[in-house]
Amino acid sequence: MSLWQSIADQLRGEIARGKWPPGMRLPPEAELAARFGVNRHTVRHATRVLADEGLLYSRRGAGVFVAAAPVDYPLSDRVRFHRNIELSGKIPGRSIDTIMTRPAGHAEAEALDLDPGAPVHVAEGISLVDFKPVALFRTIYPAELVPDLPAALRSENSVTRALQVCGVDDYQRITTRISARIADAVQAGKLQLEPGDPLLRTEGLSQWRGKMVERALTWWAAERVTLTLPHLPS
């Protein structure tokens, strides 16, 4: 076994036993190098391997931190936040910051197949898992299709249920686009991250009876959530 491998194994064991809990900063490279009696290059090799395994992550200019085991979030044909999180044995939550009706922006009108400036309902807020923020969302709906949605969003505790109240019972995700961004100060504040931390960004479009019913933008705290894609054998 090579030196870096034995150091990686030792650190992996210490993380598993809770010596380094999630969120804790690992000692600086020089300190670890002194402890293991190796050079910094060897320590860096070991921590990079653990980062590849998802056990550690870097924060720019601040060092290497122990990652909490991220929640797996399956991207399926019927994406339902509440049910997905419940299935993983955790407690889903949602805090809505804003519900408003306004004219559709350029990209919104295009995504929802509306005339520019057509009225849309917009809900913005924070998704929680076990009372911890995991994502920011902005969901947009054609106001003409679901006129009473704002009231339903205020009274129901999930978007799925609010749409059901408005008669939309079987909407279907038709496309998902996935990219990555870094958190700005506002996003970091809401997600309890640092500015510059990585975010997964998803854009989902859903249809109901052949009409575009929802555009959902979500910015996921990448250190807390892994998106998963189950493939069906063809």
Place this chain on the structure above:
Amino acid sequence: MSLWQSIADQLRGEIARGKWPPGMRLPPEAELAARFGVNRHTVRHATRVLADEGLLYSRRGAGVFVAAAPVDYPLSDRVRFHRNIELSGKIPGRSIDTIMTRPAGHAEAEALDLDPGAPVHVAEGISLVDFKPVALFRTIYPAELVPDLPAALRSENSVTRALQVCGVDDYQRITTRISARIADAVQAGKLQLEPGDPLLRTEGLSQWRGKMVERALTWWAAERVTLTLPHLPS
């Protein structure tokens, strides 16, 4: 139309007409505010909307830049880099930095269903689209299952073809996990990015005749690639 909307529309038009080409830094907020005769808050609102649309992106401490239209990369049951890129009318390329055979690491053995330390073939390199780097990859194969793969990887210009030469003709992606990271100095150098820029990280596991045949880690330059998920109506 609100002030920020009209500014967003104007900037959108200027980007479309090539006044601000991809990669160019937008003038500072104060300068744009002076030009449009509004305050910086209004300018920020407009640029944030354009960032949401994917036309602009922020670089920490360096300002706001014009994004090139990213390549769409479909994550399907049969993920084939070369074919996917060709289908989008672009030129795929691959530059392999390293091919080696070594004992499997902890996470690798687990993913490939091997005993710890079993020999694996590892290929590392850079994926190109139109001669520009879009991703770093590290693919890992059980050496016993495909003993002659290293030679095939050297002679064939795609992993798919190299596996075919070894008799693996119909391998199947069984799971994909998607997360985000920030680029470190090494990754940024290889991808022609800045350290701290966001990366999409995918881990794909593939099977062939009921055995794990490949673990593929890919770090995508998020400003150049959007992963897409086509949903089948159920």
